[in-house]
Amino acid sequence: MKKVMALVLALMMVLTCAAFAEDANVIKIGVFEPASGDNGAGGKQEVLGIEYANSLVPTVTIGDTEYTVELVVVDNQSQTDKAVTAAQTLVSEGVSVVLGSYGSGVSMAGGEVFAQAQVPAIGCSCTNPGVTSLCDYYWRICYIDPFQGTVMANFAMEQGAQNAYVLTQLGDDYSTGLGFYFQQAFESLGGTVVAETFTEGTSDFTAYLNNAISAGADVVFAPSSTTSASLIINQAASMNVDFPIMAGDTWESSVILDAVKGTSVQVYCSTFFDERDESNTVAAEFVAGFKEWLNANPDKLTNNGGNDIVAAVSALGYDGYMVALEAVKAAGSASPADIAAALPGVTYDGVTGAIAFDEIGDAQKDMAYIKLANTETGEFDFVKTQTVADLG
Amino acid sequence: MFDRILPYLLAGISVGGQYALIAVGYTMVYGILRLINFAHGDIFTAAGFFMVYFAAAMPLYVAAPLVVVATVLLGFVVERVAYKPLRSAPRMSIMISAIGVSYLLQNLMWYVTGGLAKQYPVLPWISEQITIGPASTKMATVVTPVITVLLVVALVMLIKHTKIGMAMRAVSRDFETAQLMGIKINSVISMTFVIGSFLAAIGSMLYFSNYTTVTPTIGAMPGLKAFVAAVFGGIGSIPGAVIGAMLIGICENVIKAVGYTTFSDAFTFALLIVVLVFKPTGLFGEKTSEKV
């Protein structure tokens, strides 16, 4: 009996030691993404990219010790008020650095919490300039809306559009911002714009589309969440509209492909990355590995929308994770303050191109991919890339 | 000119018809229980989700009747569990209970769906496309007003000419006296909820065939608007609710057409307040005098 007791005690001690040892060598990375709400579908895809990156590189070496990276995932529900609570949960969990979020409004709301707690955050696909410009603890690895809006305005012009109808969602900072910059660019190129807004929870878009028709629009620009997007496309299809509908990065999603398939609606969107772009070897490797990983995990495949199309936000999630690890290495410490101090100097050649931060905290990204949703195959067709230089 | 207005009118009448089917449920419940059934909009949403899940599991001709049955059952259960125990409580308590049910249903739907939008299945015929003059739209848009009118006429007949209808009228006129006359209050009230939920189920099929995305909170706004329609038409009056709903549907689209898109929801509430302040009995409501 005594022997058994001794054995049990010894085992317990070993276990507790192991547990403690593990605890001491864990670095927590917060994943601040929507898993529900209007942007839930996109948020899940971004998380997939982060999880895949974590499965490839699960540890990071600081000094001489190897730390295990633990992802702490919270759901910000695509709403700015819920985002505050979600951000506080991350901070109270003691994360060293935060990744996300899909959607600019929630990033801005969370940014205030991170700034107060002095925890650095890396925005993966939030494009509104306000995310970084007013927050000293937010960095970003994608391009921003003044660029994206200009790209799409130029593209619309090239397609022969002169009158644009811009439709944005009230209270969605991403939507309002991108619409604003598109309008600015389109008007400065000599076009005319009619801009209108819809409220959250709108289902009936027929009146808006009718307004576009009676305004004589030859293009509709409707940056919005995918939930609204599928309604807009569906109703545009049943109304037989003849103008193309354009939007920003959120529309690069299988939700859009499902809505477009079998209709006659032309849908263009700009995005950060193209899975069939062979010129970047890092990207090609990522795409192959990611698809394999997705197909091996049925759950993950469901979260990706049921297919293995690689979304740009997944690529950005992957890059975001890698940048965070680079920052941890550069800081040589797991403390948020050290990582924040190291982040401005971090550079990384990622799947979505080279990343280096300017003084505001934005990556110098200057290339957008424009894609067309194919109504027959239900996939995105690559149309062209556009850089700042192209715009003159 | 007419070519320009036609699409808005079509959309307005169609949305109005869908509001009307919800509004009838509100107005009947209010007429009998003096209760604003805040959960009614969520029952409408639930009907949408029933269809999403049933259609994925079985053929449509089985799923559609089953959706109606499930929705009616939900309405019945809500009344029995959340409203019946409070029959003798102050009106404020029962209204709070309605808000609680609405909160519960929304959270439950959020949980089941994971908070993501679901695509409504394509129903045969009513999801098809149809062209009327210059406007192209879905069959559901055109059919909605017709179905609404047919259902409402049937309902009015039921209330005017059947025994249960007479009981309903009696209960809404005077709760206590009706009870003394041997009317089974509980079965009358249950019947009201059954009818209301039935119409909400039909309404949801028409609504979501037009606007094919279902989210847990999508019914809240149409629900509130339908309630406004019921007040506008004179609460307790079924034809009033239908006409009120049609007017609100059309006004909403006209507001959007003239460019005040921000205010399309706010307009409905402004209308509500104007009606309440200047003509609380609505268009067709009966005058009631406050008893001391």
Added chain:
Amino acid sequence: MKKSTKAAVGTLLVAALFAGVWLAERLAGANSMLVTVLEKGAIYALIAVSMNLLNGFTGLFSLGQAGFMLVGAYTYAIFTIPAARRMAVYQYYQGGIVQFELPCLLAIVLAGVVAAAFAALVGLPVLRLKSDYLAIATLGFAEIIRAVIQYDKLGPLTNGSNLLKTYPTFDTALFPFAVAGVCIAVILMLIHSTYGRACKAIRDDEIAAEAMGINLFRHKLLSFVISSFFAGVGGALLAMYQGTVQANAFKSSMTYEILLIVVIGGMGSVTGSVLASFLFIACSEWWLRFLDVETFIGTVQVPLLRSGFRMVVFSVVIMAVVLFYRRGIMGDREFSLDAIARAFSGKKRKGARAK
């Protein structure tokens, strides 16, 4: 109990409360969930009490609280954003039209005043309505306020529908406790004044109250305006707590949540509302969080636990309270030193009798 001992004990208790909050912040850390719950709980306590003043004490069933909080939150944010950062916040409106900033406390008071002014305007037509009509009309007004604030043409003032941020916030939980504490104390004083008694009379029987010479409309309006003033202050505190504010978040569901807090605490009990606020916030933000996390015991996944389950459990509990404990935690009683003293002495007396 003597008045002087009561005052002494009361002061001591308040001091102990603040010391406790201060200690909690030092020991648990400013970023801990405990401090978050304390901060948000204090703010919601104020808002719940302000709603209780209407619903529980005057018998006016109003559902417009979110609208007045919105007005308060926006007033605070608009007038305190540092002038230097306005250009970046009002990025689409060339920096907006307000180009000065007010001191924080003044802005909080202003938030209440503006909300009260709105309430006076809204109250004039609406307060003549009866029970559920009043509820739906105030609900409608809250939605109208939200739409107006989001209106594009008002953008230079309100920043349209976009986030407002970078205004000063508080950095210790003592601040919301102090502000909410002062406000609740004022409300308590009002309730115990002749005005408060008149309101209770209106709640219990309007016709009898009128017969006693109480001016119904004036008292209702006053109660509505005062409640909205404190809702506005609460909104300003909420804006400070969140660090960002956006009109979109002030939906009717926010009013419903506050109403449920009031019901849980007990209609007509200030201490009930305060207790219920802390309970409600602690449960929804902290204690029930584990229900949202997929958990494995060994290799077996615990059934049902996944995102969203917390809110389901939570709403079931609330329904149970609404249906079976209709009087809530406190009913219409108050937690008071007198009552406690009585309870103690009562026990003693019983003991004495038993001997």
